[in-house]
Amino acid sequence: MTTTNTPIYDSASPRRPIVHPFVNIWTNRDLIKLLVGRDLTVRYKRSVLGVWWTVLNPLLTTLVYWFVFSAIFQRSAGTEVPFVIYLLSGTLLISVFFSQGSVAGGSSLISGRTILSKIRVPGEVFATTAALAAAVNFLIGTVLLLIIQPILGWPIPWTVVLVPIPTLAMLALVTGFGMLIASAAIHFYDVLDFVRVILQMVIWLVPTFYPIEIIPENLQILVKVNPLYSYLVVFRGFMYEGVFPPTWNLVYMGASAIIVLLLGVWVFSKSWKQAAVRL
Amino acid sequence: MTKSPPSVVATNIGLAYRMARDQAGSMKEFAINMLKRQVVYESLWALDDVSFEIGQGEVFGVVGPNGAGKSTLMKVLAGVLPPTSGRVVVRGLVSPMIELSGGMNPEMTGRENIVMFGVLLGRDPAYMRERVGPISEWAELPEFLDVPMRNYSTGMVARLGFAIATDVKPEILLVDEVLSVGDEAFRRKSNERLEELMEGGTTVVLVSHSLATVRSMADRVMWLDHGRIKMLGESQTVVQAYQDSV
Numbered sequence: 001m002t003t004t005n006t007p008i009y010d011s012a013s014p015r016r017p018i019v020h021p022f023v024n025i026w027t028n029r030d031l032i033k034l035l036v037g038r039d040l041t042v043r044y045k046r047s048v049l050g051v052w053w054t055v056l057n058p059l060l061t062t063l064v065y066w067f068v069f070s071a072i073f074q075r076s077a078g079t080e081v082p083f084v085i086y087l088l089s090g091t092l093l094i095s096v097f098f099s100q101g102s103v104a105g106g107s108s109l110i111s112g113r114t115i116l117s118k119i120r121v122p123g124e125v126f127a128t129t130a131a132l133a134a135a136v137n138f139l140i141g142t143v144l145l146l147i148i149q150p151i152l153g154w155p156i157p158w159t160v161v162l163v164p165i166p167t168l169a170m171l172a173l174v175t176g177f178g179m180l181i182a183s184a185a186i187h188f189y190d191v192l193d194f195v196r197v198i199l200q201m202v203i204w205l206v207p208t209f210y211p212i213e214i215i216p217e218n219l220q221i222l223v224k225v226n227p228l229y230s231y232l233v234v235f236r237g238f239m240y241e242g243v244f245p246p247t248w249n250l251v252y253m254g255a256s257a258i259i260v261l262l263l264g265v266w267v268f269s270k271s272w273k274q275a276a277v278r279l
Numbered sequence: 280m281t282k283s284p285p286s287v288v289a290t291n292i293g294l295a296y297r298m299a300r301d302q303a304g305s306m307k308e309f310a311i312n313m314l315k316r317q318v319v320y321e322s323l324w325a326l327d328d329v330s331f332e333i334g335q336g337e338v339f340g341v342v343g344p345n346g347a348g349k350s351t352l353m354k355v356l357a358g359v360l361p362p363t364s365g366r367v368v369v370r371g372l373v374s375p376m377i378e379l380s381g382g383m384n385p386e387m388t389g390r391e392n393i394v395m396f397g398v399l400l401g402r403d404p405a406y407m408r409e410r411v412g413p414i415s416e417w418a419e420l421p422e423f424l425d426v427p428m429r430n431y432s433t434g435m436v437a438r439l440g441f442a443i444a445t446d447v448k449p450e451i452l453l454v455d456e457v458l459s460v461g462d463e464a465f466r467r468k469s470n471e472r473l474e475e476l477m478e479g480g481t482t483v484v485l486v487s488h489s490l491a492t493v494r495s496m497a498d499r500v501m502w503l504d505h506g507r508i509k510m511l512g513e514s515q516t517v518v519q520a521y522q523d524s525v
Contacts, residue, residue, distance in 0.1 A: 007401065008368065010369075011362050045427070046386070
């Protein structure tokens with residue numbers, strides 16, 4: 001009677017802390033695809049402009065900062081690149097991808113609790129979905145950047161084809177970071193509020209909106225130790241500068257991505273049994 | 280014919296909700312309590328040393344007063360809650376029919392929710408897209424398929440949930456009080472479908488406060504009280520004993 005593909009759930013089957021989540025993510029890829037699509041569309045379902053907000057959001061943010069910096073402070077990037085491109089690239093990578101993705105990942109277990117408390121779906125599916133949705137938002141934004149660059153008279157360098165490298169690294173970082181926050185948020189709800197404030201600060205700790213040159217030389221090290229700085233350097237280098245970033249930036253980016261991802265997956269895995277009871 | 284393996288084997292399962300007394304909901308509270316050395320954990324055993332087997336195709340009823348651990352048991356069988364102690368093995372595709380509106384997104388259309396919900400239950404998206412027609416037909420709302428579900432009535436949501444969970448013979452069906460939703464016509468229809476499934480060899484675990492339902496449908500019944508098995512056996516006997524005790 002029983003066919004070979006009968007799913008068997010055994011509560012005693014050992015769970016390998018690092019491998020298991022990746023297996024779960026792979027076996028649930030169809031579900032993740034649907035959930036990402038839902039994440040991207042549902043948010044704007046009731047709005048007139050719909051998914052266009054995905055593009056409008058970073059664009060409007062950029063315009064606000066552009067106005068504040070160039071009109072009020074009479075400041076521009078200090079680089080040759082038009083300031084709008086500098087701002088938009090920073091906004092996309094740090095606010096849209098890193099910050100929003102991490103918050104979404106951190107709250108994914110709580111927002112998915114109605115499903116998680118009823119149907120056996122691995123929690124990592126929801127955390128991954130949040131990071132992927134942020135990645136898609138980011139990529140839509142880079143398409144916008146590709147359109148704006150020539151309009152502002154800035155050429156698109158061939159290195160643009162390498163943009164997937166910082167994108168993948170950021171995806172790993174956001175997935176891991178989101179899982180770390182989610183594991184903590186299950187125990188204390190206010191972790192999320194706390195994280196939101198921290199992330200607001202982080203955006204200003206790296207040159208998202210201002211050029212690093214405005215920081216005194218002897219203090220620049222404080223910016224450079226932040227792994228996010230390397231992500232910015234690599235992304236901007238590939239996206240419009242058309243230059244290869246220094247090796248240490250590439251290494252720092254790759255290493256931090258892998259470490260945070262593995263750490264997040266491990267902690268998430270370890271705390272899952274407790275989390276299930278608390279949801 | 281060789282005897283097919285049981286659908287569910289539960290061995291000494293226990294499930295503890297660890298509760299900090301005066302549970303700290305925020306980090307601040309927790310830190311303060313920590314400093315005062317006031318974090319006292321208490322374990323509340325919602326299930327305690329529960330062992331049973333459910334054969335393939337069996338209809339297994341669970342009765343007991345509120346707080347006996349019936350819903351917790353269903354969550355353990357659904358694989359949502361890993362047991363704190365003991366072991367549970369569930370063989371087959373599980374369709375949990377628990378207050379289904381939870382898994383549905385009100386902003387998405389009926390069609391999108393059918394696919395999403397089916398995939399959540401472990402089915403293939405392409406296959407679910409094919410099933411949209413039959414499912415909506417059974418739930419009697421094909422004309423509402425492309426309407427966001429927030430415009431559905433409670434009854435419509437319940438009908439759709441039932442239709443998805445019972446579409447294609449699930450191997451194990453967990454039924455937790457769902458039969459009480461909907462109007463008379465829907466109740467009759469859903470009971471018919473349940474009976475069809477039971478005859479077709481689906482294993483059913485049934486939790487209900489309606490003792491008449493349990494008595495007439497279940498082959499065997501387990502009586503839970505404070506997380507422990509008080510009685511387990513043939514449905515007439517157990518339901519009668521439970522009824523006498525109340």
